[in-house]
Amino acid sequence: MKAIVLTCDKYIKFADHMIYTYQKWWPSNPFTFRVPYSDYPESLAKYGDKVELIPMDCSKIKDTVLNLLKDLPDEEWIYWCMDDNYLIRIQEEAVNDIYNFVINNADSALIAVLFVRNRKGGYFTSDKFIQEGVKILTPKKQVVLRETVFSQADILQSVWSHQFMRVKALRRIFESFPDRPFVAKEMDSFKHTKLVGERQLIVENNIAVYGESTSRGEITENCAASFKRWGMELPTNMNISKKYHVYGELPYQWLGLKITPPARVKQFLTDVTRWYWRNV
Numbered sequence: 374m375k376a377i378v379l380t381c382d383k384y385i386k387f388a389d390h391m392i393y394t395y396q397k398w399w400p401s402n403p404f405t406f407r408v409p410y411s412d413y414p415e416s417l418a419k420y421g422d423k424v425e426l427i428p429m430d431c432s433k434i435k436d437t438v439l440n441l442l443k444d445l446p447d448e449e450w451i452y453w454c455m456d457d458n459y460l461i462r463i464q465e466e467a468v469n470d471i472y473n474f475v476i477n478n479a480d481s482a483l484i485a486v487l488f489v490r491n492r493k494g495g496y497f498t499s500d501k502f503i504q505e506g507v508k509i510l511t512p513k514k515q516v517v518l519r520e521t522v523f524s525q526a527d528i529l530q531s532v533w534s535h536q537f538m539r540v541k542a543l544r545r546i547f548e549s550f551p552d553r554p555f556v557a558k559e560m561d562s563f564k565h566t567k568l569v570g571e572r573q574l575i576v577e578n579n580i581a582v583y584g585e586s587t588s589r590g591e592i593t594e595n596c597a598a599s600f601k602r603w604g605m606e607l608p609t610n611m612n613i614s615k616k617y618h619v620y621g622e623l624p625y626q627w628l629g630l631k632i633t634p635p636a637r638v639k640q641f642l643t644d645v646t647r648w649y650w651r652n653v
Contacts, residue, residue, distance in 0.1 A: 376404035380456040381431035447541035470515035484542040517577035585618035598650030
């Protein structure tokens, strides 16, 4: 499966970091990461055939995405992954079961499958935007998928999360964007167009944890810590902020037991982690 990576030369280190976390935490991932570039990124050669480098002018976001998609048929499934998110934890068997569900699904109206539920401030932190009564089991019964209420809307929600998506859905969104140059932040205000009746599924229970790489032009504290953890060189053209953007929750596992600590304990563990990586 093609994984479509939105990045550019300035942010190629974030793309490298993102791909590295997928290889680390989801080693069985089925992806070939399709990465655009203007100046050849030597740092990505280490991934071998897991990365497909596509030379192009990356100065315009719209053109970059459409060029990455141009040889792919509308009905093909892809994995959409911007460089601004990276993987922290994932339930590998569950997400592989979702992948098998996706690639064998013949319903042309199904265009997107998400597997992060409890993103702070997101639409799907509760069941408010989930259709009642619609539950779908993945092939090995690892995951319950729910349909969102946006099937009868003409807008697709949670577009910037990493997710499985049909080519036609992503292509349509970017074709609707203005032809003028724009920055990534502006895309939040653009209409994310879909056809009425096209369906979006999301996991009933969260199966992944992600971090955001940047915020307002600065590297997030959590991303800087992840770079340090994996021995990767931080970009030198950006400052490190004190913002800590991690979303999605999973229980901890200890001696085969799943443990969900109280909120105060989780906050303490986060504070200790932040202190450690600031000082190493």
